[in-house]
Amino acid sequence: MAEPTSPGGESPRTKLTDDAGSDAVMMRAHTPPIGYRLILRGELGDQYASLFDGMHITRESGTTVLSGRVRDQSHLAGILESAQELGLEIISLSQWDAEP
Known part of the structure; x- marks a missing residue:
């Protein structure tokens, strides 16, 4: 069976080999944006x-x-x-589904 391709003709999968020589398949897919809320001290x-x-x-x-x-x-x-470079303390990081 032929592997599906994206509109650009690329394969949606990439074959990777880890340090032990095992093959792994990484799926490349469009991921919708995720909403995040980051609370910084100050x-x-x-x-x-x-x-x-x-x-x-x-x-x-x-x-x-x-x-x-x-x-x-x-x-x-x-x-x-950017927060780290400004020396800001991260109090909280949370996410929510932000798909339109």
Whole structure:
């Protein structure tokens, strides 16, 4: 049986080999954005909004709340890295289904 291909002609699967030589198959599929809510200790000013790529910023009782849709794990890692670079403490990180 022929392996299905995407509209661009690429296979939706990638064959990987781990360190032990075992074959593994990784599925590549479009993942819908996931909504995240990140609570940081301290109140950030609006001038920092551009560091958090598309996240909505609100301030609540001595904390900063970032909320919005995250495209993928790389996007989430960038948001967390920005918080770390500013020396902010992460109080909470939660997610919800944000599919339109």
